[in-house]
Amino acid sequence: MAATSTPKTQQQLDRLSAALESGTFVDVKRMLNGLPPGDVAHLLESSTPRFRHILWKMVDLDNEGDIINELSDELRTHFLSDMDAAEVAQITEHLDDDDVADILQQLPEQVTREVLDAMDHQDRARLERVLHYPDDTAGGLMNTDTITIRARLTLDVVLRYLRRHEELPAMTDSLIVVNRNDRFVGLLPLRTLLVSDPSRTVREMMDTDVEPIPAYMPDDEVARLFERHDWVSAPVVDDDGQLLGRITIDDVVDVIREDADHSLTSMAGLEEDLDTFAPVFRTAQRRAIWLGLNLITAFVAASVINLFQGTIEKVVALAVLMPIVASMGGIAGTQTLTVLVRGMAMGQVSRSNGAWLINRELGVGILNGMLWATVVAVASSVWFEDWNIGMIIAAAMMINLVTAAFTGAALPLLLKRVNIDPALAGGVVLTTVTDVVGFVSFLGLATLFYG
Amino acid sequence: MAATSTPKTQQQLDRLSAALESGTFVDVKRMLNGLPPGDVAHLLESSTPRFRHILWKMVDLDNEGDIINELSDELRTHFLSDMDAAEVAQITEHLDDDDVADILQQLPEQVTREVLDAMDHQDRARLERVLHYPDDTAGGLMNTDTITIRARLTLDVVLRYLRRHEELPAMTDSLIVVNRNDRFVGLLPLRTLLVSDPSRTVREMMDTDVEPIPAYMPDDEVARLFERHDWVSAPVVDDDGQLLGRITIDDVVDVIREDADHSLTSMAGLEEDLDTFAPVFRTAQRRAIWLGLNLITAFVAASVINLFQGTIEKVVALAVLMPIVASMGGIAGTQTLTVLVRGMAMGQVSRSNGAWLINRELGVGILNGMLWATVVAVASSVWFEDWNIGMIIAAAMMINLVTAAFTGAALPLLLKRVNIDPALAGGVVLTTVTDVVGFVSFLGLATLFYG
Numbered sequence: 001m002a003a004t005s006t007p008k009t010q011q012q013l014d015r016l017s018a019a020l021e022s023g024t025f026v027d028v029k030r031m032l033n034g035l036p037p038g039d040v041a042h043l044l045e046s047s048t049p050r051f052r053h054i055l056w057k058m059v060d061l062d063n064e065g066d067i068i069n070e071l072s073d074e075l076r077t078h079f080l081s082d083m084d085a086a087e088v089a090q091i092t093e094h095l096d097d098d099d100v101a102d103i104l105q106q107l108p109e110q111v112t113r114e115v116l117d118a119m120d121h122q123d124r125a126r127l128e129r130v131l132h133y134p135d136d137t138a139g140g141l142m143n144t145d146t147i148t149i150r151a152r153l154t155l156d157v158v159l160r161y162l163r164r165h166e167e168l169p170a171m172t173d174s175l176i177v178v179n180r181n182d183r184f185v186g187l188l189p190l191r192t193l194l195v196s197d198p199s200r201t202v203r204e205m206m207d208t209d210v211e212p213i214p215a216y217m218p219d220d221e222v223a224r225l226f227e228r229h230d231w232v233s234a235p236v237v238d239d240d241g242q243l244l245g246r247i248t249i250d251d252v253v254d255v256i257r258e259d260a261d262h263s264l265t266s267m268a269g270l271e272e273d274l275d276t277f278a279p280v281f282r283t284a285q286r287r288a289i290w291l292g293l294n295l296i297t298a299f300v301a302a303s304v305i306n307l308f309q310g311t312i313e314k315v316v317a318l319a320v321l322m323p324i325v326a327s328m329g330g331i332a333g334t335q336t337l338t339v340l341v342r343g344m345a346m347g348q349v350s351r352s353n354g355a356w357l358i359n360r361e362l363g364v365g366i367l368n369g370m371l372w373a374t375v376v377a378v379a380s381s382v383w384f385e386d387w388n389i390g391m392i393i394a395a396a397m398m399i400n401l402v403t404a405a406f407t408g409a410a411l412p413l414l415l416k417r418v419n420i421d422p423a424l425a426g427g428v429v430l431t432t433v434t435d436v437v438g439f440v441s442f443l444g445l446a447t448l449f450y451g
Numbered sequence: 452m453a454a455t456s457t458p459k460t461q462q463q464l465d466r467l468s469a470a471l472e473s474g475t476f477v478d479v480k481r482m483l484n485g486l487p488p489g490d491v492a493h494l495l496e497s498s499t500p501r502f503r504h505i506l507w508k509m510v511d512l513d514n515e516g517d518i519i520n521e522l523s524d525e526l527r528t529h530f531l532s533d534m535d536a537a538e539v540a541q542i543t544e545h546l547d548d549d550d551v552a553d554i555l556q557q558l559p560e561q562v563t564r565e566v567l568d569a570m571d572h573q574d575r576a577r578l579e580r581v582l583h584y585p586d587d588t589a590g591g592l593m594n595t596d597t598i599t600i601r602a603r604l605t606l607d608v609v610l611r612y613l614r615r616h617e618e619l620p621a622m623t624d625s626l627i628v629v630n631r632n633d634r635f636v637g638l639l640p641l642r643t644l645l646v647s648d649p650s651r652t653v654r655e656m657m658d659t660d661v662e663p664i665p666a667y668m669p670d671d672e673v674a675r676l677f678e679r680h681d682w683v684s685a686p687v688v689d690d691d692g693q694l695l696g697r698i699t700i701d702d703v704v705d706v707i708r709e710d711a712d713h714s715l716t717s718m719a720g721l722e723e724d725l726d727t728f729a730p731v732f733r734t735a736q737r738r739a740i741w742l743g744l745n746l747i748t749a750f751v752a753a754s755v756i757n758l759f760q761g762t763i764e765k766v767v768a769l770a771v772l773m774p775i776v777a778s779m780g781g782i783a784g785t786q787t788l789t790v791l792v793r794g795m796a797m798g799q800v801s802r803s804n805g806a807w808l809i810n811r812e813l814g815v816g817i818l819n820g821m822l823w824a825t826v827v828a829v830a831s832s833v834w835f836e837d838w839n840i841g842m843i844i845a846a847a848m849m850i851n852l853v854t855a856a857f858t859g860a861a862l863p864l865l866l867k868r869v870n871i872d873p874a875l876a877g878g879v880v881l882t883t884v885t886d887v888v889g890f891v892s893f894l895g896l897a898t899l900f901y902g
Contacts, residue, residue, distance in 0.1 A: 036679060038678065038679025038680055038681070039679055041679070042675070042798070042799075045797075045799055046798070046800070046801070046804065047804065048804055070679070162645045162646055163645070163646055163648075165646045166646065167642060167646055168645060170642075170681065171624075171681070171683065172642060173622075173624060173683070190641050190645065191618060191619040191621075191623060192618070194610070194613045194614070194619060194641065195613055195616045195617065195618055196614075197614075224493070226704075227489065227701075227704060227708075228489025228490055228493060228521070229487055229489055230489070230622070230701040232622060232624070232683055249683065249700055249704075250681040253677075253678060253700075253704060256704060256707060256708060256711075257678075257707060257711060260707075260708060260711030260712060261793070263715050264711070264714050264715045264718070264793060265789065265793065267715075268785055268786050268789035269782075269786060270789060274793075276790060276793070276797075276799050276800070276808075277807070277808070279811070280811050280814035280815055280818070281818070283811065284814070284815040284818040284819055287783070287786055287815060288819055288823075290786065291779060291819055291823055292823070292826075294778065294779065294782045295779060295826065295827065298774065298778045299830065301774055301778075302772055302774060303771075305774070309767045309768075309770075309771065312763070312767050312770050313764070313767050316760045316764050317760075319760075319763050319767075319773075320754075320757045320760065321753055322770075323749065323756070323774060323886070324746070324749040324750065324752075324753055326774065327745065327749045327752075327882075328742060328745065328746060331720075331741070331745045332738070332742060335719050335720060335721060335738055335741065338715065338716065338721060339721065339725070339727060342712070342725075343727035346496075347493070348493075348496055348497040348728075349497070350497065353497065353499055353728065356499045356728070357727075360728075360730070360731050363731035363735070364731055364734045364735040364738060367732070368738060368739055368742055371739060372739075372742055372743070372746060375743075375746065376746065379750065431778075435774070435778075
């Protein structure tokens with residue numbers, strides 16, 4: 001599906017811009033603070049730095065926490081860096097533990113300490129439980145706002161117990177059943193509670209099939225569990241099966257979005273969770289590294305061409321055709337690499353089927369190599385009225401497309417085994433290989449023939 | 452975050468492979484049919500064609516519908532193509548309407564007709580309501596399994612009404628309040644129902660702030676609403692405000708995943724929702740078109756080089772250095788293009804801030820152009836002991852990086868305006884531009900100087 005526009009946000013942005021320009025400051029402020037925090041976060045992320053700054057200053061203090069919580073990491077850090085510990089403590093007061101933990105993890109350690117000190121004992125204890133786990137694990141994703149019940153109660157007692165609450169935590173679709181040692185026993189979905197005879201007990205009606213999530217499970221695995229089981233929330237336990245909290249789908253959606261984003265941005269050498277409207281200097285600085293890295297590989301390819309100066313001097317047509325061989329290798333290799341990186345991110349590629357994928361890609365490389373080598377051979381022969389150059393470029397194209405297929409498939413599997421992110425490193429290594437092999441095979445064969 | 456492994460799925464796959472190889476067919480069958488449908492779908496998607504076929508044959512007929520429902524489009528079509536209308540009707544009987552609609556939309560029209568004819572009147576009427584809307588709109592995403600109540604009831608009556616149900620539909624987090632004409636009035640969250648005094652009325656406790664989703668809203672906009680408002684489900688209405696059904700977060704998660712996937716696969720010229728383990732011939736066929744398209748652009752670049760044969764003959768070093776200029780332009784342009792495509796997919800880029808982005812990218816292009824032009828100038832001058840060639844490549848690099856920045860930013864905005872998918876077409880056009888401009892500027896300046 002094509003990228004489509006978002007009329008609503010654009011309308012909001014346009015209306016805000018218009019209001020700002022016509023100077024009705026008070027209207028804009030009221031409009032802005034009437035929007036849901038997610039909408040304001042989206043507006044901030046869709047704004048240029050100057051406009052963003054003006055908008056943020058208009059946000060009421062009461063709304064800052066919720067909005068900060070919805071922002072991407074980069075922008076969040078940006079706004080947080082202007083606050084002191086007391087302000088952070090104040091604006092995060094009413095957020096979920098996992099969200100506060102996320103925010104605290106982005107602050108300098110000393111500020112985090114101060115924020116924790118500013119909290120009451122109970123809040124701090126709960127929060128430290130979440131902070132104990134890395135933020136890309138189930139423990140780092142969880143909230144501690146669970147409603148727990150005991151198995152021996154009747155549903156009628158449970159209903160009366162619920163009515164003693166002011167409100168139930170957001171995304172509560174189940175009550176968590178624990179034993180006297182706080183160990184997870186099962187779930188009582190609200191869907192079940194509401195249709196069951198109130199005189200039944202929790203034990204009779206609860207669902208004990210659910211496997212709770214261990215606190216150290218990586219967040220992408222948690223996301224896949226949610227996707228496959230269509231969960232709205234799920235309990236998190238420690239090694240002893242003791243209930244620590246629960247994960248809710250809204251936080252999982254963020255993980256899914258970030259994971260999917262990771263492959264796209266990393267393959268272009270961009271930081272993940274990037275700020276689309278980052279200012280020019282910061283952007284230039286970040287991109288410079290990637291360009292420098294690619295410049296090195298470009299010089300490697302150039303020095304390969306340099307070896308064949310003599311041959312190119314004799315047959316200048318080689319200089320004309322050589323980029324074709326290198327570029328087709330790069331394109332074919334990138335396709336294979338993307339399929340592998342994507343499959344690995346989706347947890348589809350294992351050791352056993354990795355070998356099958358390399359073979360499949362080799363097959364694809366050979367088939368497309370034969371097809372396009374033939375086309376290139378005919379086109380080049382006709383162009384330069386020289387059947388020899390056609391044969392040479394065909395052979396080089398075949399060699400490079402098969403190399404590209406093998407490298408595109410084997411490289412990410414290898415990189416992953418040595419714990420290097422294939423999405424980030426794969427592209428640079430791959431195009432170096434396809435450039436070098438493309439130039440060496442084409443110019444090398446030509447040297448054998450013409451030299 | 453780096454792509455991590457999925458121990459659980461891999462263990463399952465490995466165990467299944469082992470069991471299959473040691474011949475305990477019955478065990479495998481029992482194991483497979485004991486797994487949740489999402490897990491089986493993931494196993495099928497992570498399997499090579501042969502193994503996939505064996506697994507599918509072991510799936511019990513009762514489970515086929517749920518598993519088909521969780522599969523990606525390509526695999527789903529594959530398995531459905533072996534079934535006749537009666538089978539499809541049978542396995543989809545207990546699925547949600549939106550899921551059945553998705554499946555029917557992938558079948559030939561005649562089969563869809565037959566499946567609909569095989570259904571009872573009520574099911575057919577409900578399904579036709581969903582089929583009426585394109586599958587990438589809110590209407591196509593919705594289920595019709597809503598529980599509706601009237602505003603004048605007391606909560607006590609509502610609770611008794613719910614208890615008359617066998618079970619509540621999955622992902623029911625709210626009851627939908629409608630008036631006598633079935634027009635949407637508000638939502639009564641279960642969270643509210645459960646903590647409120649049963650003698651209160653629905654009217655007193657319901658939430659009327661919720662804006663229902665119009666049936667023709669594009670699915671990516673629906674997804675953004677869910678993300679920003681942390682919804683679990685949301686009501687869908689027609690133009691008259693009449694309730695049609697509701698959308699649930701599980702279906703929205705699929706939209707989010709697919710949209711994020713779209714940019715990644717399209718930029719590499721791959722079909723979205725692709726089958727990682729598609730067989731060799733089908734894969735080769737699909738990739739061939741993309742390679743052919745890129746071959747044309749490679750020949751365009753080659754014919755540009757061809758114009759400068761005379762100059763290259765005089766100074767062979769030009770042939771050595773020219774790929775550096777083209778490749779750096781391609782890299783820089785791809786970074787810009789990726790930022791734009793991603794920002795557009797996330798609904799952050801509008802007409803007003805598009806101009807700002809073009810300017811920002813131009814600034815980045817100039818800064819990085821100056822930096823790397825200097826580095827390249829020094830490196831080339833030292834290498835070929837010729838300060839002139841250093842000056843020439845520096846000027847060409849500067850021109851190409853600024854062109855790349857402008858093209859990478861302006862092109863997607865332009866393509867979108869003429870309704871061409873920037874993720875798909877952007878890369879091909881961009882690299883053509885950076886190749887041509889790279890070769891023309893470098894070889895052209897060299898011809899002026901050396902010619």
